[in-house]
Amino acid sequence: MGDGFKIFELVKKVLFTDFVKGLSITLGYNVSRSITHRYPDEEKWIPYRRFRGLHTLNKDEHGRELCVACELCSKACPTQCITVIPMEDDTGRGIADRVAKVWKVDLVRCLFCGYCEDACPTRAVRLGREYELACIDSRCNVRQREELLHPQPTPEAFEGGVVARATFIRKKRSIKVKADLMNTKKRSI
Amino acid sequence: MMPDISIILETLLIVVKAFIVTMVLFVMPLPLTWLERKIAGHIQVRLGPWRVGPHGVLQPFADMIKLILKEDILPYKADRFLFVLAPVLSMVPAFAVYAAIPFGESFKIPGIEREMTLYLTDMNVGVLYILAVSGLGVYGMIFGGWASNSKYALLGGLRSSAQMISYEIALSFASIGVVMMANSLSLVDIVKAQGGSLLNWNIFYLPVGPIWFAVFMIGGFAESSRIPFDLPEDEGTLSSGFHTEYSGMKFAFFMLAEYIAMVTISVLSVIMFFGGWNAPFNIPLPIPPIFWFVGKVAFFIYVFMWVRFTLPRYRYDQLMNIGWKILIPVSLVNILLTGFMRIG
Known part of the structure; x- marks a missing residue:
């Protein structure tokens, strides 16, 4: 730390070099693109396949329900939010003659751990990529079998991890953000 | 008659x-x-x-x-009269400053043969008037802090008064150099003295011009109590300083005064250092002078905001050190230097 160093430091202070450095960094950020997702108006994040969102009940290629109402999912559930009531059915609704009369999940209690899909012997229960679960009525927190059997808007084959163009749909009873899966882009963060 | x-x-x-x-x-x-x-x-x-x-x-x-x-809250045991008076006191001087600020030279209105000036008055003591009147704004802050019956507000008011007194001196000394260049306190004369080209601007009067400007700008940041010198409304330690207890329109008046102070400092630095409404170089196109003026002021307003989101706030002792130990001696030496340069 000689005198030369001290003089150098003084010159740096007089010329405001630190300020200039800081200001140039913020100017660089000011002109760079924002990383904000314009959700829900224009864009929507499509999660990766590993994402654990709303449950789905799958069907096989002939349209038969895979669920055999073995109740393993409700046994495995740490919060006991899944209720399964089995019944006998030989009309070909399911893959076996035992199908679920009631299969419902209480989303308020569910912690989306994925134990139910691990426990399922027929891969009927999967946690999908649907994450907009808010609604205006507390009854809709319990999702019934009929609702979960509908295929989710993001198909299993879709890779995910992208931002899709989306439209914001406002209805009287609910709001929805509909993503356009054909028009997506990766975004570095 | x-x-x-x-x-x-x-x-x-x-x-x-x-x-x-x-x-x-x-x-x-x-x-x-x-x-x-x-x-x-x-x-x-x-x-x-x-x-x-x-x-x-x-x-x-x-x-x-x-x-x-919003509900207009009057704090318990607050001084009712001063509490209502304070926002007005801080707002009125901010407006009054503009009586002396020129936005351009006079021009002939086409059609009717009349001269029209782009300023309210061309005061022969313009710089002095502006510095004096904008200094009055601090009374609003002190009264607001005192009348609120709150510790935070009082501390904010004290800080603002100390800060204003310290930096007003540096600000005035920095403008003395400009006054020496134009031999006039009138802002119109100061702008006229910088006419011609870019090199006649006061900032390019080397070596003292940039130092005037630096001192003036730092003082200006402190006068308009913007980051990095917003000690009077330091959120971290004083919740929000002198306007902690204010809400609704009274709070809006304080904000109004702060923004107008920022515009005033931008306008003053353009007039005193960057040639006012003079074009930087000769352009054959007929661009009205007000365009240059507004453009330069807009740039300085951007600089104010840019600095706000770059620098952190200074500590209180650092603020006092910068004001008294650096800015005032530097500006005094600078006046001496300018005097010698004007003789030569």
């Missing part, structure tokens, strides 16, 4: 001009708050206001409605 028709017209013109200037200043904080939040957003790689109107341009109106509808 009826007064002369031209005197009536002259008076009417001045009233109309004063009205226009006041209205513009009243409306000015609306785009400035939007701009500030937008710049904050983009510097932090966000979007800023977006939802109200296209690109959030209607956000200031939403804020205005909110401020008008």
Whole structure:
């Protein structure tokens, strides 16, 4: 730390070099693109396949329900939010003659751990990529079998991890953000 | 006896001009708050206001409605008279400054053969008037802090008075150099003395010009109590300083005064250091001088916001050190140097 160093430091202070450095960094950020997702108006994040969102009940290629109402999912559930009531059915609704009369999940209690899909012997229960679960009525927190059997808007084959163009749909009873899966882009963060 | 028709017209013109200037200043904080939040957003790689109107341009109106509808709280045991007076006291000097600020030279109105000046008055003590009147604004802050019956507000008021006293000196000394260059305190004369080209601007009067400007700008940041010198409203330690207890329109008046102070400092630095409405070089196109003036002022307003989102706040002792130990000696030496240069 000689005198030369001290003089150098003084010159740096007089010329405001630190300020200039800081200001140039913020100017660089000011002109760079924002990383904000314009959700829900224009864009929507499509999660990766590993994402654990709303449950789905799958069907096989002939349209038969895979669920055999073995109740393993409700046994495995740490919060006991899944209720399964089995019944006998030989009309070909399911893959076996035992199908679920009631299969419902209480989303308020569910912690989306994925134990139910691990426990399922027929891969009927999967946690999908649907994450907009808010609604205006507390009854809709319990999702019934009929609702979960509908295929989710993001198909299993879709890779995910992208931002899709989306439209914001406002209805009287609910709001929805509909993503356009054909028009997506990766975004570095 | 009826007064002369031209005197009536002259008076009417001045009233109309004063009205226009006041209205513009009243409306000015609306785009400035939007701009500030937008710049904050983009510097932090966000979007800023977006939802109200296209690109959030209607956000200031939403804020205005909110401020008008908010409950006007008067704190328990507050000094009622001073509490109401303080926002007005801080706002009126901010407006009064503009009586002496020129926005351009006089020009002939086409059609009728009349001279029209783009300033309210060309005071022969313009610089002095502006420095004196803008210094009065601090009374609003002190009274607001005192009348609120709150520790935070009182500390904020004390800090603001100490800060204003320290930096007013440096600010005035920095403007003395400019006055020496133009041999006049009138702002119109100061701008005229910088006419011609870029090299006649005071900032390029080497080596003292940049030092004047640096001292003036640092003092200006402190005078308008913006970051990095916003000690009077330091959120971290004083919750929000002298206007902690204010809400609704009274709070809006304080904000108005702060934004107008920022515009004033930008306008002054353009007039005193960057040649006012003079073009930087000869352009054959007929560009009106007001364009250059507004452009330069807009740039300085951006600089104010840019600095706000770059630098952290100074500590209180650092603030005092910069003011008394650095800025005042530097500006004094600078006046001496300028004097020698003017002789030579």
